[in-house]
Amino acid sequence: MSGLSLHxxxxxxxxxxxRLADGTERAVTLLALSSRGTLLALFGGDDTWLRQSxxxxxxxxxxxxxxxGIDCLAAARFLAGLCLDAHGRxxxxxxxxxxxxxxxxxxxxLARRRRRRANSAPCRRRANSAPCxRRPGDMGRFG
Numbered sequence: 001m002s003g004l005s006l007h008x009x010x011x012x013x014x015x016x017x018x019r020l021a022d023g024t025e026r027a028v029t030l031l032a033l034s035s036r037g038t039l040l041a042l043f044g045g046d047d048t049w050l051r052q053s054x055x056x057x058x059x060x061x062x063x064x065x066x067x068x069g070i071d072c073l074a075a076a077r078f079l080a081g082l083c084l085d086a087h088g089r090x091x092x093x094x095x096x097x098x099x100x101x102x103x104x105x106x107x108x109x110l111a112r113r114r115r116r117r118a119n120s121a122p123c124r125r126r127a128n129s130a131p132c133x134r135r136p137g138d139m140g141r142f143g
Contacts, residue, residue, distance in 0.1 A: 007019040026042065050075055051067055
């Protein structure tokens with residue numbers, strides 16, 4: 001953790017609290033913490049520690065591997081874990097909370113929908129109606 005210019009203070013509700021190098025405190029949510037702009041703001045615009053600790057994509061430049069970006073999700077989970085440790089909780093932040101893009105949110109919604117449908121009954125029928133002839137794999141009248 002050498003080179004870390006901020007100090008994790010703890011957790012306040014669903015926000016992670018950090019004390020910055022200039023002495024001010026900042027509280028951010030995990031979703032906001034996973035954005036590159038918030039990470040750079042917490043570190044005062046200097047991303048050298050983030051690039052060394054959480055390299056994103058690695059490209060070969062001149063025959064040597066060079067990190068090009070920052071893995072913002074891994075950095076956010078690490079910093080949130082530091083805040084939880086400072087607060088006294090020994091719980092790691094959940095992986096599925098951070099869905100920074102609309103595509104990630106859509107995929108998570110579809111996965112939840114599939115799980116709900118798999119756990120539900122094969123069909124719903126009204127009381128006093130004919131017995132159900134639908135099997136779980138049928139598409140109804142459209143299949």
